[in-house]
Amino acid sequence: MEQTLKVAKPPMPNMPPATGHMLKVPKIPKMTVRRLSDYYRILRTLESQGDTEPLSSEKMSRLTGFTAAQVRRDLAYFGSFGKRGVGYDIGDLQQSLRSILGIDHPWSLALVGVGNLGTALLSYPGYRAQGFHIVAAFDSDATKHGRRFGNLVVRPLEDLAETAREHNISMAIVAVPASEAQAVIDTIVAAGIKGILNFAPVKLQVPPGVFLEKVDLSIEIEYLSYLLTNS
Amino acid sequence: MEQTLKVAKPPMPNMPPATGHMLKVPKIPKMTVRRLSDYYRILRTLESQGDTEPLSSEKMSRLTGFTAAQVRRDLAYFGSFGKRGVGYDIGDLQQSLRSILGIDHPWSLALVGVGNLGTALLSYPGYRAQGFHIVAAFDSDATKHGRRFGNLVVRPLEDLAETAREHNISMAIVAVPASEAQAVIDTIVAAGIKGILNFAPVKLQVPPGVFLEKVDLSIEIEYLSYLLTNS
DNA sequence: GTTTGTGAACAGATTCACAGCT
DNA sequence: AGCTGTGAATCTGTTCACAAAC
Numbered sequence: 001m002e003q004t005l006k007v008a009k010p011p012m013p014n015m016p017p018a019t020g021h022m023l024k025v026p027k028i029p030k031m032t033v034r035r036l037s038d039y040y041r042i043l044r045t046l047e048s049q050g051d052t053e054p055l056s057s058e059k060m061s062r063l064t065g066f067t068a069a070q071v072r073r074d075l076a077y078f079g080s081f082g083k084r085g086v087g088y089d090i091g092d093l094q095q096s097l098r099s100i101l102g103i104d105h106p107w108s109l110a111l112v113g114v115g116n117l118g119t120a121l122l123s124y125p126g127y128r129a130q131g132f133h134i135v136a137a138f139d140s141d142a143t144k145h146g147r148r149f150g151n152l153v154v155r156p157l158e159d160l161a162e163t164a165r166e167h168n169i170s171m172a173i174v175a176v177p178a179s180e181a182q183a184v185i186d187t188i189v190a191a192g193i194k195g196i197l198n199f200a201p202v203k204l205q206v207p208p209g210v211f212l213e214k215v216d217l218s219i220e221i222e223y224l225s226y227l228l229t230n231s
Numbered sequence: 232m233e234q235t236l237k238v239a240k241p242p243m244p245n246m247p248p249a250t251g252h253m254l255k256v257p258k259i260p261k262m263t264v265r266r267l268s269d270y271y272r273i274l275r276t277l278e279s280q281g282d283t284e285p286l287s288s289e290k291m292s293r294l295t296g297f298t299a300a301q302v303r304r305d306l307a308y309f310g311s312f313g314k315r316g317v318g319y320d321i322g323d324l325q326q327s328l329r330s331i332l333g334i335d336h337p338w339s340l341a342l343v344g345v346g347n348l349g350t351a352l353l354s355y356p357g358y359r360a361q362g363f364h365i366v367a368a369f370d371s372d373a374t375k376h377g378r379r380f381g382n383l384v385v386r387p388l389e390d391l392a393e394t395a396r397e398h399n400i401s402m403a404i405v406a407v408p409a410s411e412a413q414a415v416i417d418t419i420v421a422a423g424i425k426g427i428l429n430f431a432p433v434k435l436q437v438p439p440g441v442f443l444e445k446v447d448l449s450i451e452i453e454y455l456s457y458l459l460t461n462s
Numbered sequence: 463g464t465t466t467g468t469g470a471a472c473a474g475a476t477t478c479a480c481a482g483c484t
Numbered sequence: 485a486g487c488t489g490t491g492a493a494t495c496t497g498t499t500c501a502c503a504a505a506c
Contacts, residue, residue, distance in 0.1 A: 029497060033457050037450040041432065056465060065434060068465095069499050076467055084466040084505040101453050102460025120351030124448065132452055171455055195455040201272065203296060211458040213451050217355065219268040220444050221340075221363055222332050224402055224426040226264050227442040229333025260475060287487065299487095300477050307489055315488045316484040 032074045033101075038064050039071070040097040047090055054087035103131045108169045110193070112184050113176035114139045114147070114154050117199060121173060122149050135167045136160075140180065157184070161191035171195040178202040185212070263305045267328055269295050270302070274325040285318035334362045339400045341424070343415050344407035345370045345378070345385050348430060352404060353380050366398045367391075371411065388415070392422035402426040409433040416443070 042063045046055065057075075061068040075081050075088070081096050082088040098104040111118055111134050122134060137149060140157045147154045155163065163169065172188045174181060174196060181200035188196055189210055198204060198214045206212045273294045277286065288306075292299040306312050306319070312327050313319045329335040342349055342365050353365060368380065371388045378385045386394065394400065403419045405412060405427060412431035419427055420441055429435060429445045437443045 027496090030454070031497080034450050034454055036457075037447075037453045038434070040453075041449070054465095058465080063434070067499070069501095070497095072466065073468080073498075080467070082466050085464045086506070087465065100457065100461075102456040103453060107452075107456060116351045116354040120347045121448075123347040132456075170459060171452070195459045197451055197455060203269070203273075203294070209462075211455055211462075213455055215446060215448070215451060216268075217352075217446070218272070219265050220428055220446060221338075221402070222268045222271075222334055223261075223265055224428060224442055224444055225333040225338060225363075226267075226331065228401060228426045230331075231440075231442075258474095262475080285487095289487080298477070300479095301475095303488060304476075304490080311489070313488050314484065315482070316486045318487065 028077050032077055035064070035066060035070070035074050036097055036101060038066075039074070040094065040101065040103075043090055043094040043097070047094065051090065053090075054083070055090055055093070056087040057082075059087075105131075107132050107171055108135045108167050109133065110135070110160065110164060110169045110172045110188075111137045112139070112157065112160070112172055112174050112188065113180075114144055114149070115175065115177075118173075118175035119149060121175060122152065132171075134173070135169065136163045138163075140176075140184075157187055160187055164191040164193055169193060171197065174198045174200060176200055259308050263308055264332075266295070266297060266301070266305050267332060269297075270305070271325065271328040271332065274321055274328070278321055278325065282321065284321075285314070286321055286324070287318040288313075290318075336362075338363050338402055339366045339398050340364065341366070341391065341395060341400045341403045341419075342368045343370070343388065343391070343403055343405050343419065344411075345375055345380070346406060346408075349404075349406035350380060352406060353383065363402075365404070366400065367394045369394075371407075371415075388418055391418055395422040395424055400424060402428065405429045405431060407431055 039060060042060065043055070057068040057071040060066075060071045064071070066074075072082075075093075078100050079096070081093050095104070109132055111122060114122075114137050118137070118139075122137065134152070137152045137154050138157045138160055139145070139154050142156065144154045145156055169191075170193060172193050172195070174184055174188070176184050178200045181198065181202050182204055185196065185198070185204050185206060189206060194210050196206065196210065196212045198212060199216075201216050201218050204212060204214075270291060273291065274286070288299040288302040291297075291302045295302070297305075303313075306324075309331050310327070312324050326335070340363055342353060345353075345368050349368070349370075353368065365383070368383045368385050369388045369391055370376070370385050373387065375385045376387055400422075401424060403424050403426070405415055405419070407415050409431045412429065412433050413435055416427065416429070416435050416437060420437060425441050427437065427441065427443045429443060430447075432447050432449050435443060435445075
């Protein structure tokens with residue numbers, strides 16, 4: 001009844017022609033994984049409100065705005081977490097999602113770029129559940145070296161590899177100008193960091209095995225502009 | 232040969248059964264529009280580098296990482312901007328995209344929530360091409376009222392409707408805690424603002440005709456966590 | 463009776479491949 | 485000859501609808 005720690009039952013319908021080494025769960029849509037974060041947030045909220053009733057996909061649908069079928073399908077990619085006729089146990093499902101998302105343990109992050117955005121990200125409380133810790137900050141601007149933010153000291157970018165090793169850093173947040181971004185990314189990759197969240201509005205190259213996600217304010221605002229213009 | 236100012240030729244293949252009033256371009260995938268911002272950025276970069284050669288979809292493909300077919304299809308949703316055998320004119324296409332995206336004129340924005348993230352967004356230079364101007368800042372915390380950021384003064388949230396009217400504000404950026412977000416959104420909607428970019432990690436309701444986009448740091452980081460965990 | 467998990471149907475987006483224009 | 489614009493084919497993701505489980 002407990003679904004902990006392992007991503008259960010990767011269903012393997014129509015596998016592609018067997019791609020060499022395949023340590024990966026077959027093929028989960030990116031949007032499914034992102035919705036998992038939403039489900040997880042809802043579960044935390046419900047639990048914090050003392051709600052202990054099993055949760056149906058129908059109720060989750062109302063809380064998230066996704067369809068109930070979508071909720072069930074999303075979860076079913078990873079296993080059978082519910083009880084038919086009953087629903088999903090709030091605590092159990094939460095734990096399962098933590099395990100799937102890899103947030104059942106803390107992560108150490110590096111921040112590169114201590115400008116306006118970077119400093120805001122340092123103090124942003126949005127690293128939910130305290131699982132994500134920025135343990136080092138870097139900047140290529142020497143005038144910023146040694147500056148303190150809380151208990152962090154800004155270091156030269158050249159120290160990244162060493163610090164990453166020392167603190168077991170596995171993700172980096174990049175908040176530098178577009179013109180510097182590729183060089184920074186190269187340094188991060190060279191330091192062995194495999195997950196990067198980039199805020200610079202530019203297309204960047206990473207080698208296979210390194211995951212690069214981007215947040216692009218320009219795209220968001222321009223999309224709103226489009227919607228307001230063409231409606 | 233010039234493609235200016237109007238979103239040309241909305242191709243209307245299989246229209247749905249004629250939905251009452253339809254001032255809208257038929258049905259453009261959201262991701263298509265977002266890629267338009269990427270294309271636009273590339274064009275600006277090329278132009279700033281003095282590149283004046285016509286641009287093929289193949290070259291755009293190399294610059295953006297999308298396929299050439301995708302580039303052509305995306306653009307073709309909005310009209311015929313290229314010349315067969317030649318490619319797309321950098322200046323003309325730029326102007327067409329500006330027009331489609333609605334960024335051929337400036338936009339006035341309000342910022343609500345002058346915490347860490349909010350203040351960073353105030354000074355963030357990422358509102359590309361200076362088309363997007365934050366002309367007013369609001370906070371519900373009275374201790375922040377009157378505080379200055381550059382030439383902006385933080386005002387009480389109650390002033391939003393009046394200020395929005397005065398300055399013709401049509402978009403708002405929301406950077407408040409999740410617990411306050413829905414109330415803030417309601418105020419923004421009541422002020423007649425129809426485009427909202429939300430940074431609060433919570434599901435929010437807006438009436439039809441109001442566009443709400445979200446940027447959720449937790450989801451981005453948790454998705455990286457997922458990728459690093461399940462690979 | 464209720465709600466999950468899932469094949470099958472459907473809808474939507476991407477890619478193919480080529481006719482048509484320059 | 486070269487490159488766009490676009491039907492047709494393919495691929496991917498979502499929704500339907502119901503048998504299985506409780």
